Amino acid sequence: MNIEKGIPFPSHSYGRYPFTQMEVGDSVLITGGKGEADKAYNAARSVGRYKKWGFSRRAISESETRIWRTR
Secondary structure (H helix, E strand, C coil): CCCCCCCCCCCCCCCCCCHHHCCCCCEEEEECCHHHHHHHHHHHHHHHHHHCCCEEEEECCCCEEEEEECC
């Protein structure tokens, strides 16, 4: 086993969702149905609790949901 120095610790990730980079008014389109939308919204809510941000979601169709950062 080797000891390595200077390796940066990875930042916390919320899957493949860009919620930590969003500004108020930004939105993302989630495709893949209700199950995928629920996973994405749960990730957004986790970011929101940590950063004191708000997120809202609306179904666009059966397979698409849009999530907005509201505050």
